[in-house]
Amino acid sequence: MKKVDIIGGGIAGLALGIHLQKNGIATTIYEKHSVAGGLCTGWQRGDYTFNGCLHWILGTRDGISFYHFWKEIIDIDSVAVDYFDERVEIELPLADRNGSHIFHFINDIDKFEQYLLGIAPEDAAPIKQWARQVRFIGKYLMFLPPVFTDAPWYKSIWFKMKLMRLTPMLFFMQKWARYSNVDFARKFKNPFLNMAIKKLYFNEMRMTVLFFAQAYATFGYAGYPHGGSLGFAQRIAEQYKALGGELRLKSEVRKVLTDNDKACGVELATGERTRADFVASAADWHWTIFDAIAPKYIPETLKPLRSPAKEQIFYSFCMLFLGINADLKSMPHFFRFPIEKITSPDGTEYDQLEVHIYNYDGELAPAGKTTASVNLQTREGEYWISLRHNDIDEYRRKKEELTELIISRLTQKLGADFTERIEVKDLTTPATYNRYTGNYNGSSQGWTPMDNIMQSISVKPTLPRLKNFIMAGHWQKAGGGVPVAVYTARSAAWKICSIFGQKFKLK
DSSP states (O other), X not given: OOEEXXXXXXXXXXXXXXXXXXXXXXXXXXXSSSSSBTTSOEEEETTXXXXXXXXXXXXXXXXXXXXXXXXXXXXXXXXXXEOOSEEEEEEOSSOOTTSOOEEEEEXXXXXXXXXXXXXXXXXXXXXXXXXHHHHHHHTTGGGXXXXXXXXXXXXXXXXXXXXXXXXXXHXXXXXXXXXXXXXXXXXXXXXXXXXXXHTSSXXXXXXXXXXXXXXXXXXXXXXXXXXXXXXXXXXHHHHHHHTTOEEEOSOOEEEEEEETTEEEEEEEXXXXXXXXXXXXXXXXXXXXXXXXXXXXGSOGGGGGGGSOOGGGBOOEEEXXXXXXXXXXXXXXXXXXXEEEEEEOTTSOEEEEEEEEEOXXXXXXXXXXXXXXXXXXXESOHHHHHHXXXXXXXXXXXXXXXXXXXXXXXXXXXXXXXXXXXXXXXXXXXXXXXXXXXXXXXXOSSSBOOTTOTTOOOSOOSSBTTBBSEEEOSGGGSTTOXXXXXXXXXXXXXHHHHHHTTOOOOOO
């Protein structure tokens, strides 16, 4: 039986292991942390469980490719899922024509269209244009991304003919990838809507991303799994072990071993060496290329990425998690509001706070209580990682300083009663995610697409001079995230099966 060593027990590593086990290929996953899941994780503090990743996942209902991707690795239909009427409520300094300062970003495009028309009938043209794009995408979601199999030639031809239907989508992407939400906001005469659309995200976002996210929500393909990230990742890990896979936790890999320019195993931090027919890395891309792989296998095109610009790497977060002695059922689950400006110890300034209240997930807190998080984007991951490494006491002091700043602004907005009910406080930084997952600079999603969502990156899953080696995970596509992790794991499994001379079986 062929044997594959997999580095990293995040979603990509677990999904890859499940696919290979189903195809009769023995696997061992080496995970440095004490739990599987990678960035898709959560943790307990007293009676509270904090959700560190998932707000929603693609493919919680049939009708799109990602449903089938999940179905191939777990029983996604058995996962309890919540669907939200609104994605986020945003408080603005301006009021709409009805005197409300709250902008409601409604998921259902029909309801959203009517809401916008009610606020600004003078902007009917751009409002209807927005709605048309979301409805247009809905016709193609079932084909994106394409689901490949080792099908007979005649089925393959039929599949390729069906893909011809995607031609209009290429023109759509080429057009809208040029526009951000800030660009699109200029179409609106109404000052309230103009400001609201500019503030849909903390930073500019391509309209293609916005349209797709709303289309998935509109048609009910994206939901939040009860229990959050930790429970979801554990479900996948249990499925992997049930198929006979070996999951070795607290097993940090130091490097990929080679023999005659072929990957043949891994060396652990303990000095242990393994033997395998193939090695797959679902770990951090930067660590894999510049630490785990021998320098002679690094292509010249990748060497400049040893020190990438901050803007090339997706944001990390400082996230304050709270355990609150109140159910907070009357509050919106996700909202943003302006604050008196605060400056993080890393130098990042914030004039608004984004609060996520898990008042809909009873699995995260005891009855009558709830968890919440405040999310601060930052590109200063290196600051936090370096501070923790060089001066742990100062690192802890800076964390406490930022915690108190955030709570002071929460008190100003939500009242002393809210903050007096806080029982648990836990601030994570980019150093936290770097420490437990190895993700470069604590990035949450790998490469950022920057100004063009369609841009290609020089990163490939294989290396030209190293055989029997492949990578999977969110670094393989700009934008990253859990969907990319699952998709690239499936692709890597198919490639490994092909190299081993066998068909890729899904069941």
